[in-house]
Amino acid sequence: MNKSAVIVGGGLGGLFTGAILSKEGVKVTVIEKNATVGGGLQSFSRFGEIFDTGMHVIGGMNPGGNIRRICDYLGITDRMHLKEIGPETIDLLYFAEDKRFYRIAKGRNEFVESLAASFPDQRANLVKYMDAVYKIVDGMDMFFLRPVSDFVPVHSGDFMLPVDSFIAKYISDAHLRSVLAYANPLYGGYPGKTPAFIHALLTVLYVNGPNRFAGGSYLFAETLRDFIEKHGGEVVVGDAVVRVNTENRLVTSVITRKDREFKADFCICAIYPGSFFPLLDDASVLPKSYRTRLDQIPVSYSAFTLSIKLKKNSFRYMDYSAYYMGRYDRIWDFGRSDAGWPLGFMYMTPPEIEQGEYASKMIVTAPMSWDYVKRWEDTCVGHRGKDYEEWKRMCAERILDCMTEIYRGFRDCVEAVNTASPLTIRDYYGIKEGAMCGYSKDCNNMILSQVPVVTKVKNLFLTGQNCRLHGFGGVPLTAINTCEAILGRNYVLDKINGFEKGL
Numbered sequence: 001m002n003k004s005a006v007i008v009g010g011g012l013g014g015l016f017t018g019a020i021l022s023k024e025g026v027k028v029t030v031i032e033k034n035a036t037v038g039g040g041l042q043s044f045s046r047f048g049e050i051f052d053t054g055m056h057v058i059g060g061m062n063p064g065g066n067i068r069r070i071c072d073y074l075g076i077t078d079r080m081h082l083k084e085i086g087p088e089t090i091d092l093l094y095f096a097e098d099k100r101f102y103r104i105a106k107g108r109n110e111f112v113e114s115l116a117a118s119f120p121d122q123r124a125n126l127v128k129y130m131d132a133v134y135k136i137v138d139g140m141d142m143f144f145l146r147p148v149s150d151f152v153p154v155h156s157g158d159f160m161l162p163v164d165s166f167i168a169k170y171i172s173d174a175h176l177r178s179v180l181a182y183a184n185p186l187y188g189g190y191p192g193k194t195p196a197f198i199h200a201l202l203t204v205l206y207v208n209g210p211n212r213f214a215g216g217s218y219l220f221a222e223t224l225r226d227f228i229e230k231h232g233g234e235v236v237v238g239d240a241v242v243r244v245n246t247e248n249r250l251v252t253s254v255i256t257r258k259d260r261e262f263k264a265d266f267c268i269c270a271i272y273p274g275s276f277f278p279l280l281d282d283a284s285v286l287p288k289s290y291r292t293r294l295d296q297i298p299v300s301y302s303a304f305t306l307s308i309k310l311k312k313n314s315f316r317y318m319d320y321s322a323y324y325m326g327r328y329d330r331i332w333d334f335g336r337s338d339a340g341w342p343l344g345f346m347y348m349t350p351p352e353i354e355q356g357e358y359a360s361k362m363i364v365t366a367p368m369s370w371d372y373v374k375r376w377e378d379t380c381v382g383h384r385g386k387d388y389e390e391w392k393r394m395c396a397e398r399i400l401d402c403m404t405e406i407y408r409g410f411r412d413c414v415e416a417v418n419t420a421s422p423l424t425i426r427d428y429y430g431i432k433e434g435a436m437c438g439y440s441k442d443c444n445n446m447i448l449s450q451v452p453v454v455t456k457v458k459n460l461f462l463t464g465q466n467c468r469l470h471g472f473g474g475v476p477l478t479a480i481n482t483c484e485a486i487l488g489r490n491y492v493l494d495k496i497n498g499f500e501k502g503l
């Protein structure tokens with residue numbers, strides 16, 4: 001295809017879209033405001049360690065997995081440094097309320113059995129619940145990279161149920177309902193609002209086998225960047241797009257902070273749409289109702305992160321992710337600011353490429369509402385004031401107290417701690433309120449949260465976590481949707497399936 005595309009934003013969405021388009025001969029330019037590409041894939045160096053920022057556990061990368069198949073098609077799988085989580089335990093949960101641990105096992109039957117060990121009278125219900133989870137996902141062509149034949153997809157009756165009602169439909173034990181909802185912060189879950197299909201997708205991705213990046217998630221961002229460059233594209237870093245020029249209701253070029261102009265046949269917005277619209281020289285090319293609608297969609301909650309350097313040989317490497325949870329009845333309250341903090345968090349020891357018996361670092365991700373940092377929202381990095389620093393120190397202490405509940409000598413293992421708040425995420429990625437998962441999905445009004453990748457401007461497209469699904473398991477699928485909006489319906493899916501058949 002003898003065409004060109006300029007992509008605004010070099011996160012997972014911008015890079016994947018760029019990689020697929022450049023493989024199809026489109027001349028791609030990706031523009032990233034930060035000094036390094038990756039967005040949520042970025043890592044940073046502190047205390048002599050590499051810490052990842054927004055990609056700790058990834059789904060779909062085991063052989064046959066959907067994201068793995070896209071990477072196979074691009075020919076980049078061999079360059080990825082992955083460590084499979086488990087193999088037996090994928091997640092370990094601790095509920096402080098009754099000091100109980102729950103083990104979550106990999107594999108559909110093993111998942112059921114691992115929970116039935118704690119809730120024997122719920123075994124039959126767990127089987128029905130898992131059948132329902134898999135039925136929801138089986139109906140999603142895109143999850144399996146199947147070419148789409150229906151214009152109006154038909155889904156199971158559970159698809160659009162609120163997630164908490166979905167779990168309660170199959171599980172009668174109140175504690176087990178909460179245990180099954182443990183991963184809801186990973187999709188910004190809200191009771192009565194988050195659609196069941198999001199929960200089902202995440203569950204299947206994890207039960208089929210999650211992975212972690214070894215040596216830093218930034219290596220994968222670099223792989224995608226190399227791919228684009230080897231296919232004749234350009235990846236510009238350290239230069240934000242500040243204006244988008246239009247003419248006759250088409251995007252003609254983008255202008256960067258360093259006053260460079262990039263012209264292209266297509267423009268792809270791979271950033272939060274609410275940050276993109278003000279860059280248009282003539283906002284009226286997009287209907288006001290559309291811009292207002294996208295501006296008003298609530299975003300998911302954010303997170304407070306601790307990046308901990310551990311003392312040498314003090315804490316064993318964990319080949320699973322672990323969760324500290326406070327109370328069972330607070331499992332859906334992570335997005336609230338009036339329920340105390342932290343209500344719970346995920347902690348994990350990121351693997352090195354050559355991982356030994358002991359971990360050198362730990363990352364703690366504790367969901368947090370934007371309300372907690374609202375009073376500093378007009379400040380910028382390095383200039384937030386002493387009260388902010390003191391508040392962050394207090395948050396870190398609370399997390400360390402919780403960790404000490406599980407591991408009595410934990411504080412003795414800690415050499416140094418770096419903290420990041422929702423403000424850090426907002427300023428780093430340019431996402432409203434530091435949202436972890438982009439727009440908050442709402443089963444009561446799906447039109448609000450299923451943003452199409454096409455726009456009224458014929459050569460302007462959207463991609464990234466705000467369009468459909470967030471995360472490693474979702475953003476590459478939307479990248480395919482965006483590319484197919486340019487290349488043709490099922491074009492990329494047919495290529496992937498044809499490649500696998502040796503065509």
Ligand SMILES: Cc1cc2nc3c(=O)[nH]c(=O)nc-3n(C[C@H](O)[C@H](O)[C@H](O)COP(=O)(O)OP(=O)(O)OC[C@H]3O[C@@H](n4cnc5c(N)ncnc54)[C@H](O)[C@@H]3O)c2cc1C
Binds near residue numbers: 014303
């Ligand atoms: C703390 C945290 C933990 C997470 N953990 C996981 C996890 O374990 N597993 C998982 O699958 N997902 C996880 N996620 C979600 C995941 O990181 C995101 O869904 C994903 O990275 C989104 O990709 P994206 O390309 O849509 O957006 P982003 O990664 O935000 O990329 C957007 C890019 O655009 C750039 N940009 C913004 N404005 C401009 C401009 N004007 N000009 C040029 N560039 C611009 C930004 O700097 C950024 O690099 C986590 C998120 C957070 C915040």
